[in-house]
Amino acid sequence: MKAIGFKTSLPISEAESFIDFETDKPVPAGHDLLVKIAAISVNPVDFKVRQNSAKDKVLDIPKVIGFDAAGVVEAVGDAVTLFKPGDKVFYAGDINKPGSNAEFQLIDERIVGRKPASLSNTEAAVMPLTSLTAWELLFHRIRINEKDKGKSILIIGGAGGVGSIAIQLAKKIAGLTVITTASRPETTAWAKQQGADHVVNHKDLVNEVRKAGFQQVDFILDLVDTNGYWDAMAELIKPQGSIASITGSQTPVALIKLKTKSVAFFWESMFTRSTFQTEDMIEQHHILNKVAELLDNGTLKSTLNETLEGLSAANIRQAHQQLESGKTIGKLAIRF
Template sequence: MKAIGFRTSLPVEAADSFIEFETEKPSPKGRDLLVKISAVSVNPVDFKIRQNSAKDTVLTEPKIIGWDAVGVVEAVGDAASLFKVGDEVYYAGDINRAGSNAEYQLVDERIVGNKPKKLTKEEAAAIPLTALTAWEILFDRLRIGERDKGKSVLIIGGAGGVGSIAIQLAKHVAGLTVIATASRPETASWCKTQGADYVVNHYKLVDEVRQAGFQYVDFILDFVDTNTYWDAMVELIKPQGHIGSITGSATPLALNKLKAKSVSFSWELMYTRSTFQTDDMIEQHHILNKVADLLDRGVLKTTLKETLKGLSVTNFKEAHQQLESGKTIGKLVVSF
């Protein structure tokens, strides 16, 4: 089968930052599905792994990355029961296995959902990783529920892939009042179209949230940089509130700053369930199916912004260059 990968970590503009190669089509066992892929989307995790997973080395076998896909089930393992051959599926995969930038991929059925019926393959490919991340941080980590309707949430990084779908879930599913951050007219407009009630500039975060009428906010979601916005989050979070972040921390966080307000803090990593084969790993199957239903009913909408056509080195170089710029809005998809 044809695949796009790399043997060593290089700047994206380098000639061999990506290579096209042929490799054996895998066979499913156990609960795996063999999926013939038709579209993928590109996420920041893709370029971060490309930049860091093969530094100062040349891999014997090229590494295939990519963690978002839409395709058709071509074969199933002997223990698989959730899907059958011919089913259209979408998923974000497992960071410890070969990725989706190829014609075929093996994926555990417990982290796969039925593709939304009313969306094109490109529209659907934009959804899985970001929707899983946003759903988990809202409903599994912060445990937002019916009792929280009408409360406020500040989403730092509203126009990005995760931010875009998090705005929709927070507004249209959780029933929260959404304050999103953006710093350019086009990103502010995008946040509004996703459902944000207020848009503030993250370079003037505390002042602009206060000017919007909020002394404190009930929840904060950080999708940009925990360290950069830590003091602002500490200032803005309501006593007994909850902060969640997906971005990691380059230096230790001063969690003691949350003590006086009795504030909770949670990390979210979408790959936790698949990496540790948690007892509730199948929850990602259920989440993706819930999201597909919400998309088909029009409660949520795709965050697709741009599509590149063709499984090629050129397209993945272009996609990674765009994401590395930090200026992308919504999601970028490569369709085969």
């Protein structure tokens, strides 16, 4: 089968940063599904893995990455109970296994959902990783529920992949008042299209939020830079509020700044359940099926904003270049 990979971590401008190659089609076992992939998407985690997983070394076998995908189940392992050959699926992958930048992929059924019937392969492929991340942030980390309707949430980075669906979930499912950040006319317009009530400029975050009429907010999602926005988040969060982040930190964060307000802080990694084979790993199957239902009934909409045609090293390079620029709005898909 055809696959796209790399043997060493190179700048994306280098021709060998991704290479086309042929490899054996994998064989499913246990809970594995063998999926024939129809479309994929790219996320910041893709280029971060490429930049860091083969530094200062050359791999004997190219490393295949890629996470978001939509496709059709071709074969199943002997322990599979949730799907059968011919089922259309979508999923966000496992960071420790070969990825979706290939014609076929093995994926554990417990982190796979049924593809939304009303969406094209590209419209579906852009949704899993960001939807799982946003859902887990809102409903599994902060644990927002019915009693929180009408409360306020600040989403830092509303025009990106996670931000785009987080706005929709926070507004349409959780019933929150959504404030998000953007600084360009096109990103502001996109955030409003996703359902944001207020769009503020992140370059002067505290004052911008207050000019929008909020002295403090109940919840904050950081999707951009934990260290860079830490002081602003500590200032803007209400007493007994919650902050959650996906971005990590280059230096330790001063949790003491949250103490007097009794503020809760959460990290979120979409790969936690698959990496550690947690007891509730199948929860991602349930989340994806719920997201598919919400997409099919029109409550949520796909965040697809651009499509490239064809599985090739050139297209994967182009997609990574666009993500690394930091200018991507919504999501980008590659149709095979």
